[in-house]
Amino acid sequence: MLIGKLKNVVGAGVYGTLLGMSGVYADTATLGEAEVAAVDAGAFKLTPSYYVTTHEKDATDLNLRANHGPHAIWLGHYQRGSEFEQTRTGYEYTLQIPFGQLVPSLQLASHGFAGGSINAQIGDSIYALLGFGRTNTRDYYNLNFDPNDSVVYGLGTRLLPKSTLSLFTVKDNRLHTGQMVTHAVWRMLPDDHQRWTVDxxxxxxxxxxxxxxxxGKALSLTYDYRDIFFRLARDRKVNFTAEDQSRLSVGLRF
Incomplete structure (x- = not known):
């Protein structure tokens, strides 16, 4: 996987199937958050993003995600000046099982990258979060910022008024990097049209x-209002490099 500068290294990522659960879950939805459906009712989601990284050229990313029932597909393109670009696509299926959900996903990208994951949410008002991801370790700029070849484990609850809280860890279990990222994610839905997410x-x-x-530490703040959303993030030692990164995303559902 490609991280930061062009290196063939393990990636990083929780801004996908868990919120964004681990590595190859890029552009996926959030497990364990049934309340999100009220905001994410649109069949399509278009997300342009802008990345500012110390000692690197600025970068952009454009991602389009489509949902139909339990199926989701996405197509995205990342560009960092003339240094690196990558196009990716993926598929995800949400399977309802007794006492929870099971979400397998696959992703392909240019430069020969391929990866897959399987994630589970077990429970209702209090639930466990479990995940497993694998890639072919080809060059890949990780837009999830958590280990891709990894395991995920954690807990969440919906017992808080109008909100959910989850705590989970994404840990490299293959490439001997010692990479570990622990997330605390709080989501509040004050009404049917708004959502705040703090990661x-x-x-x-x-x-x-x-x-x-x-x-390093990272903080991401997302605000959804009806069919649009805004996300700001600051990430120290992004993708386990020496660099710091700021990110801005603006999205539209239609």
Whole structure:
């Protein structure tokens, strides 16, 4: 996977199937959050993003996601000046099972990248979050910012008034990088048309098995209103590199 500068290293990612659960879950929906359906009713979601990273050229990403019942597909393109670009696509299926959900997904990208994951939410008012991801370790710029070849484990609850709270960890279990990211995600739905999402995370680990270990924190704030949303994020030691990154996303559902 490609992280930060062009290196063939493990990626990173929870801004996807868990919120965004682990690595290859890029552009997926959120497990364990039935309330999100009221805001995410649109069949399509278009998300342009802008990335500002220290000691790197600014980058852009454009992602289109389509939903039909339990099926979801997406198509995206990432561009960082003339240094690197990548087009990706993926598919996800949400399977309702007794006491929860099971969500397998697949992703392909240019430069020969392929990956897959399977995630589960078990329980209702209090639920467990479990996930497993694997890739072919080809070059990939990770837009989820959590380990892709990883396991995910955590807990969540819907017992809070008009909100949900989850705590989960994404941990590399394959490439010996020691990468681990722990997220606390709070979502509040004050009414049928609005949603606030706060994702606070802490990371430590190495970009590759031969690099020095780094530690950093990240904060992401998302506001949804009807068919539009805005997201701001600040990420220290993004993708386990020495660099810091700020991100802005604006989305439209239709």
């Amino acid at each position: 606070l995370s802490s990371k430590h680990g190495r970009a590759t098995a031969d690099d020095e270990s780094v530690s």
